Amino acid sequence: MLAARRFLRRETVGDHGRTLHQVKDGDWDQFYRDRWRYDRVVRSTHGVNCTGSCSWNVFVKDGLITWEHQATDYPTTGPDSPEYEPRGCPRGASFSWYEYSPSRVRHPYVRGVLAEMFRDGLQRLGDPVAAWADIVENPLKARAYKSQRGRGGFVRASWDEVTTMVAAAHVYTTKTYGPDRVVGFSPIPAMSMASFAAGTRYHALLGGTLLSFYDWYADLPIASPQIWGDQTDVPEAGDWWNATYLMMWGSNIPVTRTPDAHFLTEARYRGTKVVAVSPDYADNVKFADDWLAPHPGTDGALAMAMGHVVLTEFFRDRTVPYFTxxxxxxxxxxxxxxxxxxxxxxxxxxxxxxxxxxxxxxxxxxxxxxxxxxxxxxxxxxxxxxxxxxxxxxxxxxxxxxxxxxxxxxxxxxxxxxxxxxxxxxxxxxxxxxxxxxxxxxxxxxxxxxxxxxxxxxxxxxxxxxxxxxxxxxxDDPESPNTPAWQERITGVPAPLAARIGREFARNAERSKGRSLIVLGAGANQWFHSDMTYRSFISLVTLTGCQGVNGGGWAHYVGQEKARPITGQQHMSFALDWQRPMRHQASTPFWYLHTDQWRYERVPADELSSPLGTGRFSGMAFADTVAAAQRMGWSPGHPAFNRNPLDLTDEAAVAGVSVQEHIVAELKAGRLRPMAEDPDDPANFPRCLTLWRANLLGSSGKGNEYFLRHLLGIDSAATAQECDPQHRPRDLVWRDEAPTGKLDLLTAIDFRMTNTGLHADVVLPTATWYEKHDISTTDMHPFVHAFSPAVEPPGDAHSDYDTFLALADRVSELAASHLGVRRDVLAAPLQHDTPDELAMPSGRVRDWKAGECEPVPGSTMPKLIEIERDYTQIGAKMRAVGLLLDKLGTNTKALTVDVTAELDYLRHQNGVVTDGPFAGRPSLATADRMCEAILALSGTTNGRVAAAGFEALEKRTGQPFADLIAGHESDRITYPDTQRAPQPVFTSPEWSGSEKGGRRYSPFTLNVERLKPWHTITxxxxxxxxxxxxxxLGEQLPAFRPPLNMARHFGAPGELVDGGVTVRFLTPHAKWSIHSMYHDNELMLALSRGGPVIWISVPDAAKVGVRDNDWIEAHNRNGVIVARAVVSHRMPEGTVFQYHSPERTVNVPKAEKSGRRGGYHNSLTRLLVKPTHLAGGHAQLTYAFNYYGPIGSQRDEITVIRRRDQEVEY
Amino acid sequence: MRIRAQVAMVMNLDKCIGCHTCSVTCKQTWTNRDGTEYVWFNNVETKPGIGYPKHYEDQDRWHGGWQLDDKGRLKLRSGGRLKRLSRLFVNPDLPTIDDYYEPATFDKDILVNAPAGLKDTPVKQPRSALTGEPMAVTWGANWEDSLGGAHEHAAGDPNIARMPAEAAAQVKFEFEKTFLFHLPRICEHCLNPACVSACPSGAMYKREEDGIVLVDQDRCRGWRMCVSACPYKKVYVNHTTGKAEKCTLCFPRIEAGQPTICSETCVGRLRYLGIVFYDEDAVLAAASVADEHDLLEAQRAVFLDPTDPAVREAARAAGMPQDWLDAAERSPVWRLISEYKVALPLHPEYRTLPMVWYIPPLSPVLDAVGGAGRDDADADAVFHTIRELRIPVEYLAELFTAGDVEAVAGVLMKLAAMRSYMRARTLDGTVAEDLLDGIGMTGDQVEAMYRLLAIAKYDERY
Structure with a gap:
């Protein structure tokens, strides 16, 4: 092909009977040549929450971004394997549409009524903090702007004005209620680490609360901490090539792992058998040799039956030396x-x-x-x-x-x-x-x-x-668990088929020494009892010796969780170079309490208890289990107490006791209460919420209508009744009047207007992924690579990094007269990968509130850690690498590394701060410098750090590891390297697999090959x-737990009443969007149905007279959705899909049911908290951010579908 | 013999994941402009389905392509020159915008600039990109994606109508019988292009040097005969300029030695581009063979073996440079079409001799949901026979072999045999030549084909 350019003869050839052959005649084709012409190509990627992390070439012509095509220059996988090129998908290919779209946010916006009051207050009072207090302390004024959320009326503001207002709100809240009432949320650092770090570092230095995402999104496989003591570690997509038996279980690879799907299709040609387990004929089924279609949520029964076959035939009837x-x-x-x-x-x-x-x-x-x-x-x-x-x-x-x-x-x-x-x-x-x-x-x-x-x-x-x-x-015994016939009754999968696949899977593992792989996805994971389902899956790969083997084991791909340079990423993001720790919070219990979803609970906690239990949860609500787990120090609870932590330290100083003694004494006396015991106390409200790189109210907010009502204080479509007295929590204060509008300030930082932005008080314009410096990694590929600006941000838009620096500077200015230097006290839970794991031998629970023990910080209750905060220096600290690294080094997964050499390197690479108290410290003044710091401090990107970490590991284990990094000790990856092309990372003790010698990454190969223990009790x-x-809960051993019986607890929401049919409501990941992103992109709208849809089976549609593309409504006690129906025979009867996440900003009419704008998929959900996900204090069940915490599951829900009037009103 | 070179493409449908990245990168580069809102030079269809534009494969309706007259002579299905001239101003065979779809756009900046005091959150409504009027979205460029609405529409898939009655009766739009695959389509850049012959203005032509079919925008007078005559409906009307436009095979890139955009950005890595040599003098006869089942072999016979010294000598004599000869020799397209014989033309019965060929897809077995009996005891026999596949072979035959079931089955057997052969190689390192009985390939050939289909390095694909 390359030769073609040389063969350009000019010769006219006439008509040969039918066909006109000729060379170019005239210059008519100049139009197409001009279209292809461009000035510049810039390498970047997409920071959306997907696992692609693809490298793209962005084409620029006349200063405008024209289009993007995938890069094809990934480092090779070797001569006998497919390459990673050309990673990408249609969503990413359409991104440049956003650059110039009508929904682009180009300027700061404030809701008009709020802007007016603030301007008025500032003029009258002269002090921004006083001006903010003047608004939020006046109920009428507060009501005036909170009630307008979501109802239009934004006005433009200057950066100066808007940062002043947001900073004033944060300073006011810190001073009045406590810094822990200033809350930040931004998911998935791996998708743009500097942008994440900017805001998290800001919150860390302020003392704010940072919300988790991995558990909240129900992407965290809780079974992984339970089984391995590890958050998640999975093979890169290139390792599928090494599998010889591959099961896709609830993972629709072509749709949700689009850039990686080719490894699957190609591995088949190498002889790999492929099995799809999916309740519908999903896109991936096409690539399978066998399709197993269990009823939704019953996957665990199928896996248990396969385990029954494996144990019977490969452990009892016959012994397989490899397995034993x-x-x-x-x-x-x-x-x-x-x-x-x-x-x-x-x-x-x-x-x-x-x-x-x-x-x-x-x-x-x-x-x-x-x-x-x-x-x-x-x-x-x-x-x-x-x-x-x-x-x-x-x-x-x-x-x-x-x-x-x-x-x-x-x-x-x-x-x-x-x-x-x-x-x-x-x-x-x-x-x-x-x-x-x-x-x-x-x-x-x-x-x-x-x-x-x-x-x-x-x-x-x-x-x-x-x-x-x-x-x-x-x-063939259908009664006794867990036989193939027993599972057939539950799943609908024929018993012989289940047995055959289980047998083939194990036999393949026997022949291949562990190269049987299960690719797991959200379809199996995002259920309330996902941990139990996953344990039944993972049992299959551990019994057959597949885990820790290339081409084998589990491959859980839900969420881009793997920030490969994790040490630098965590230390920088959480400002661990200045202070340790920061306030990390598990989101699910946080929102369960603070959006008052607990007030609507009808499932008592002991409903989940097994007859094997001791009645431990008797009389308790889920909210009580949250409060218990927080007070015992297992799970974080922020804000911690109903008093300002800055005041608690002052009180202790006045009393002349340590703050720990003071707090314990106050708690015992009942004068101080944990937040969780009275979340509706105004002293406990989260007051300020800042969202960046996130769409909480248009995508991830389970129980959306409760967010609207209680957090924002606006109308809601939820019709659920608050719980009866007998269902109320035992230990929580019940206030008859539920608070609404708890939040004083919602700040959204985004480049497009989402449902979150529409409801925010302040919207700040940010740079897109083609307008900033940052770095990206994923679990799917072993590279680190860069975002780079192809053009400058338009209008007044700044990068997230610069925005938070500006905010920090303004807070520092205002702090001079309002905060100064204060001492803060953090209530921190017992921490995973630290000696805290030893606090509760055998996981024996003792509750100090029940008098079973004394409250001892760090043992039977949270650690109480004092931190001095100079609020006038937050901006300066954001810009400098902090002093604590010199003293403590870095610590990841219990391995400490002295990083003096890296700090010295960064002084040269980044330059130093030139004046002020931190003169001489390495500079973090720009996003690219932040990228350098992250890369320099991490073993995956700095060979010296990896070598030092392995040295520490050798000391602890007595096993050899140093050879894994041999030859790379002086290699490092710099930010400019990542801008040139994707760079392969080094083997590092931060992770559990080896890339040495170009090997594909598979988790736990170091555990298996180097005898490194997993981070568990045994x-x-x-x-x-x-x-x-x-x-x-009877969950000590793997078992099948079915989906929650929502109809039993909440009543069937009206089957065949007003022409509706009750169905299971599932929200798989979409083909035309990544969560809510791209859903509003006109290219994707053109290739899909032009707005929100719900997929429904032919028989269910027939029951309610719905034809393809009819307008329908889906409703239950939590809310209502309006959407078009996509009727398809690939859907199983009894289940509908609304692909996650359609938003409510495009083509969503008003609902007949509520009279309000139709909702999105989380308008039908409400949180439920599984108590075992709060269990902590012991071995692998200790807390870490995004490592352990109740998942925000949403798959157990049901809804009524009905055909509505086809005349719609917007 | 008159030797010519053609840039041709093979798409391996067995690897297509239906992601539409090709469509988006193509549209972003070439047709995101006024007048081409509804135009997708590259589109991807879900099969079974009626496609884009609707029912384009129904030549009884559109009269596209060629047919043999009573004397066995090739003629345009849209009629002779006189008939076409008589229809210059009223062309009943022209698809309307509704046969494609009415493109929608969404209100401009209402989300950012909504006025204060709304009762509800602002929302963007669909409006026609053609008229600006509010509209309801009722069809689209990819309406049938993943079998959406298939039970209402897809029975109208012309390929089902052509299947033998017994096989067609087995195609049911029921959960248990579900099958699907994706069909990406660009212009076929045919050796015998009906659009070129139908053009009254002489604006359409096949490029001498590489066979790319183009519309001279200066000469085009907007008669639209090309739109009707193309049986693949891959010539479009730019409604702003009134002229015909079509896939250019990214000629500015091809000339620079780069693959087409749809090829390079294909995430499934399923597209192969290469040069094939063919004998221009043999085209008419090949397009005119009487039995439609013979069209596949006839078309293969038009291609010339680039390793044949006589062919190479002829190519040189025709002025082709050495690097074109080399490119032809290592052409993956040539290997897939003529050496391994796993690629097939789309609708050979249109007699246009299309130059985008397809490897048909495997699929799961039909009995998976029902769990019909097979030998469950042998855990090493993991693969099913191709006769058990969910996609009816008869359906694939209507697409690729004018209904010749055995020809399609033969290709699927090659893919299946390759998998079994390679499974033995991968698991045990054993060479199972016996598995190759019946597919007419050697172990070496199978391994070479495996490398091309599975490892498929960039330089091997293009």
């Missing part, structure tokens, strides 16, 4: 678990046996297994008890020495007992029932113990020998999870 070797070494299956007697006198599982039970000192976190050769209990290396402290140095590893862990006690014991195991497929409550099955037991001291392997065999219903209990008669991958709250 793997599970002995790398899973908790050999470990011993104690049994307890339930209130009814039956036996049930309790906790891991520990070295303390054997009489060892400091043995509470050392777990025990039996050596098959001796039959004796032994304490192997690698458990949590070896992770911290000097005694464990060199012993935190998976080296078993001469020990051969016994896989089950059947051959070692003559004794067996019947135990009760949880099942959730039957029963009168969500808590289900139990089934009795026998396990072999031995006695260790006073304890009756069995092994996790024996428990798993019992749980899956695999009968061995003459063990007592209720066992299936065979695969140091192994877990089937058994211990914690009293987990036990209460």
């Amino acid at each position: 070797d793997y599970v002995r070494r790398y899973t908790d299956l050999p470990f011993l678990v104690t049994l307890r007697q339930t209130t009814s006198g039956r036996w049930a599982t309790d906790r891991f046996l520990t070295a303390s039970d054997l009489g060892e000192e400091d043995g509470a976190h050392k777990t025990v297994l039996v050596d098959e050769r001796t039959g004796e209990p032994v304490v192997p290396n690698g458990s949590l008890g070896f992770r911290y402290g000097e005694a464990g140095e060199g012993r935190w590893n998976l080296d078993l020495g001469d020990v051969l862990p016994a896989l089950g006690l059947l051959d070692l014991s003559d004794e067996a007992v019947e135990i009760d195991l949880a099942r959730f497929d039957v029963g009168d409550t969500e808590g289900g029932a139990t089934i009795r099955r026998g396990v072999p037991v031995i006695r260790v001291g006073e304890h009756l113990v069995t092994s996790v392997f024996d428990l798993v065999m019992a749980q899956y219903g695999v009968r061995r020998g003459d063990l007592p209990g209720e066992w299936p008669t065979g695969y 140091g192994r991958q877990h089937f058994f999870v211990e914690h009293d709250w987990v036990a209460e």
